[in-house]
Amino acid sequence: MKKIFLLLIAIIFSASGYAQTDKINIKKEINQIYSKYDDSCQVYHDKFLKKYDKRKYRENLNLNEKYNQDFAQFESKRQVFQKTKIENLENLLENVEKETPIIGRKFPISPKDSTVNVQKLQKDPRYKNYDIIKLTKDEEKDMYVDIENIALMRKDFSNFFDTSYFVERDDMLEAKLTFILDTDGSLKKIQAKGNDQEFNLVSILSLYAMKKKYPPAQYKGENVLSRFALPLKMKFE
Structure with a gap:
């Protein structure tokens, strides 16, 4: 662990x-952003696992090429969700800063x-x-x-x-x-x-949220x- x-x-x-x-519940907003990201990834991940059942995958090595192609597509989707998560964190920070002159x-x-x-x-x-x-x-x-x-x-x-x-x-x-x-x-x-944009944003928002x-x-x-x-x-x- x-x-x-x-x-x-x-x-x-x-x-x-x-x-x-008190106009923005920062902690709640952060949690919602991460929940949306996790849910989006989970949907595609479940589809991927369902399509490539481990037992069938082990029995048919010819699936290797298609498996890798679909996994690359899944990873591409995940990167899109990651970009959206960062944008949502940036928008939240912008709104918070407007409330904190x-x-x-x-x-x-x-x-x-x-x-x-x-x-x-x-x-x-x-x-x-x-x-x-x-x-x-x-x-x-x-x-x-x-x-x-x-x-x-x-x-x-x-x-x-x-x-x-x-x-x-x-x-x-x-x-x-x-x-x-x-x-x-x-x-x-x-x-x-x-060294990490997401960590920077969450750290800033967390300090505000305290x-x-x-x-x-x-x-x-x-x-x-x-x-x-x-x-x-x-x-x-």
Whole structure:
């Protein structure tokens, strides 16, 4: 039996979900997408098995060529269903993101954070509504980020993520989630970079679906935006 291990390491970018909306039941939507995919594959798989009864197949080796042709056709159908599944996950994510606008405006950036080009962000039209502040070392003393958020996010995600979506996989799946902790404590603008598109999408949607809130960062006593990263790996044994 395969054992599934989900390895998580949470990293906070010194800075500076699903807008916890109830309009979309993300977990339910994901399950429906996977159920539709499984049902579609099962229909063709059952037809394939019925046509090539194992006993008859063993007794008639002349079926080999036709068997391989039909199996290739079945695999082609499965790839179409897989493409549809990915498109449905992308559409779900697009709808979720529309429901999760960032409400905070002040976005302090730590002088230790070399991953951010502040000047580019300030010129980027996507960030025109944010007050991006590059802090000095002295100003950073007025910035507070709850370091316990790291452990809480890691634990919550590990407990919530449904590994059954990938139980048939036998490779290593990796992704690095990055997101903004909004001033109301919810997770926004979740993105993922990894070696598998489907794993990226499900990881993002799962983080939104948690609908968890965490203590927001503060700068001079005011709630502000902060950034986090959550690298993760999934392997099967």
